[in-house]
Amino acid sequence: MTRRLVYSSGLFLTIACTAMTIASIVLPRWVSYSPKDKRELSYGLHTHCSSITGICKPFPQFEDCARDKWSFCSMWRTVGFLISFAVVVELCTLVTFFVIISGGVQRRSTGWTIPCSLLLFASIIQCAGMAIVSFLFDHDERFFDGWYLDNSWVLCTVSWSVLFLTSAGITASALYLPEEGGYELIPDRCYDLEVEEDMYEEEPQ
Numbered sequence: 001m002t003r004r005l006v007y008s009s010g011l012f013l014t015i016a017c018t019a020m021t022i023a024s025i026v027l028p029r030w031v032s033y034s035p036k037d038k039r040e041l042s043y044g045l046h047t048h049c050s051s052i053t054g055i056c057k058p059f060p061q062f063e064d065c066a067r068d069k070w071s072f073c074s075m076w077r078t079v080g081f082l083i084s085f086a087v088v089v090e091l092c093t094l095v096t097f098f099v100i101i102s103g104g105v106q107r108r109s110t111g112w113t114i115p116c117s118l119l120l121f122a123s124i125i126q127c128a129g130m131a132i133v134s135f136l137f138d139h140d141e142r143f144f145d146g147w148y149l150d151n152s153w154v155l156c157t158v159s160w161s162v163l164f165l166t167s168a169g170i171t172a173s174a175l176y177l178p179e180e181g182g183y184e185l186i187p188d189r190c191y192d193l194e195v196e197e198d199m200y201e202e203e204p205q
Contacts, residue, residue, distance in 0.1 A: 004101060006173045007108060010115065011097040013166045018090040020159040021126065025083055028056060029150040030133055031143065042150060045080040072140055075132050082129040083156065086122045090163075093118040112174040119167035126160035 024030075028044025042049050048059035065073040093115050100111045133153060137143050 003173070003177065004108065006170060006177075007097055007101050010119075010166050010170050011094065011101065013162055014090060014093050014097065014119065017159040017163050018087065018094065020155040021083060021087050021090060024152040024155040024159070025080075025087070027152045029152040031137055031147055031153070032150040033147050035146040044152065045076070045083060072136060072142075075136060079129040079132050082125050086125040086129070089118055089122040089125065093122065109179070112170055116167045116171050119163045119170075123160040123163035123167065126156055126163070130156050130160065
């Protein structure tokens with residue numbers, strides 16, 4: 001049976017993962033170019049920044065798709081959608097944690113399947129986005145020596161890994177932890193009164 005402490009730990013880890021996912025969207029640091037150990041160019045999910053000019057532009061633009069061998073623009077926009085969608089799923093997971101933690105023992109003992117499913121779903125979405133970026137990094141000709149997977153990619157990787165492990169941990173606690181102590185059914189007083197009345201009626205006169 002899952003306990004309040006297990007759900008609280010899951011809530012804390014999910015908040016951390018949500019923050020990392022949002023940071024990976026905001027920071028334009030998915031793939032960067034540092035030819036002399038100094039970042040000169042970097043691609044984010046929605047912006048392209050240059051430390052040389054000090055300007056960040058929307059990305060990808062039409063000229064970025066001119067040599068679109070691997071359908072780069074479509075795949076990159078897909079990653080942006082997937083990671084943003086993962087944030088929505090993570091926020092829904094936080095709501096389920098709050099509802100379950102604020103409920104009673106019965107809700108904690110039976111409600112674990114919902115947050116675990118959402119955590120697993122969010123981790124799969126982020127893993128897919130990370131894998132697409134890795135594929136483009138390995139196969140698209142625009143990424144040559146000096147380019148590398150940067151901080152936002154790392155944040156996404158850590159986020160989906162922790163989400164997956166959190167889902168597995170809560171599932172294991174639900175299946176293997178003993179029942180939560182300090183809980184027992186309250187006797188139905190009306191039922192007891194009915195039983196007493198029946199006993200009196202059956203007594204011989």
